[in-house]
Amino acid sequence: MASADEIREGLASILEEVADVKAADVSDDKSFTDDLDVDSLSMVEVAMAAEEKFGVKIPDDELPKLKTVGDAVAYIQSNA
C-alpha cells in the first residue's frame, strides 16, 4: 500500500509530465487550477495517469471535487 509521500511523489511526476509543474510546487495545499495552472483537459490526463500508476480509478463526478494536491493524495490513498 502506497504511503501519502509515495502518492504525492507519483502525482508530482505525473504533473511534471502533463503540465510542467515543478516538484517543489507540489504540496498538499496547492490548488490544481489556481496554483498549478492545470486546466480541465490536463486534469483528465492526470486522472488517467494516476489510474495507471496507482491502480485507483477516479470517477468523473469525483474528479472536480479534488481541488488540491492534498485532496487527490487522500482520495488515492483511501481507494488503493
Place this chain on the structure above:
Amino acid sequence: MTELARSSSHDDIVVVGLGATTPLGGDVATTWEGLLAGRSGVVALTDEWAAPLSVRIAARMAVDPTEVLPRVQARRLDRSEQAAIIAAREAWRDAGFEGTAREAGLEPTRVAVVIGTGIGGVTSLLTQYDILKEKGPDRVSPLLITMNMPNGPAAHVGLEVGAQAGVHTTVSACASGSEAVALGLDLLQLDRADVVLVGGTEACIHPLNIAGFAQMRAMSTRNDEPQRASRPWDKGRDGFVLGEGAGCLVLERASSAAARGQRVYATLAAAAITSDAYDIVQPDKAGQVRALELALRRSGLTAADIVHVNAHATSTPVGDMGEAGAIADLLGPDTVVTGTKSMTGHLLGAAGAIESVATVLAIHNDVVPPTINLEDPDDDLKVDVPRTAREMTVTAAVNNSFGFGGHNVSLVFRKA
C-alpha cells in the same frame, strides 16, 4: 523585358511575411539555402514499422518540432499542428508583428487565418486507435479530438495570433496549401480582413498512409537510393516521395504595408481555381490549362511576363508531363521551370504553401531553384529546367498545385 501591366483597379495584395519548416530546414532561410544548393531532404525509413512496406523512404522535417516547441505545448498537439505553429510564428514575426494581433497594434476582428491540410491529425488518430484497442476507451487521450480535427492547425494558429475574422481550413489534397493562398487573396479583396496568415501543413508519415499510397502505385520504391528517388520529368521517375512540414505566408494590402513601412517580398497578382470533373485521381491537362489561363488573365500580365513556374511536378510517370506540356503551350518553351519536390519530396497539403514561399523568394532574390535528379529528361520535356540554381530577373512567376480529386490551383506572383 516587358513592362508589367498594372492592375490598378484595387489595392494590390502583397506578401509581407514567410515561414516554413521542411525536410530541408527548420525555417525559411535554411530551406531556401537548401533549395538553391540542390540538397535532398529524403531519407531512408529505418523504423521497425517500415520494414514490411514496399516504400521505405520519406522526407522527414529536418528539425523536429518537439525540439522547438515547449514540451507541454507540443504534447497537446498533433505533429501537423506543431509544424503549422512553427511556420506560422516565423511568418507572423517576419511580417513585423510581435505577440498577438492586438499586441501588434492590429484589430483582431480584421485578422484571418487559412491553413490547409490534406489529412490533418491522422497520426494522432492512429496512435489513439492503437491505444483504444490495447488498453480500452478509458485510456484514449482527452486531446484526441483537438489533435485530429482537420481545422486543428488553423485553429491553433488562430489562437496564437488572436485572429477573430475567421479561421479557415482549405482541404484539396495536394492543392490545399495553394488553395489557402487563393482564399487569403479572396478574403482581402472581399474586405473580410486586413491581414491574412495563410499556409499549409502535413505530417502523415505512418505505415498506413504509406501503404495506402503504395497500393495505388503512386509512390517511388527507390528504397536503396532515397535522395535520388524524387526525380520530376526524369525517365527513371517512379512515383512521389512523401514529405512532411508546413509553410506560411502573411498577406496584406499594399497600402497598409506601405503605411507601416513593412518590407514587401512580392505581389500576389492573381489566383485561379478549377476542377477537372474527370477522374478521382488522374489529372486532366485541360483543367490545369484552364487554371493557368484564368490566373494569367486575372493577373493582367501576359505569357511573356511569366518567366518562371514552380511546377507541381510530383515525379509521377503521368502527372509531370501533362503539366509541362501545359506550361510550354501557354507560357512558351523558354519558361524557366523548377520542380522543387525533387528536393523536398511531396508535402501534400503543405506543398502548395512551401512552393509559394519558394516562388516568392525566387522573385525577391532573382534566382530560380534547380531541379535535381534530372539526369535523363523525358523526350517530350519542352520547357527550360535548370539543374543548378539560375540567377535571372524574375519579374513574375506562377506556382501550380494539383490535387487528387481534380483540384487545380494556379497562383501568379510578381515583383511588387
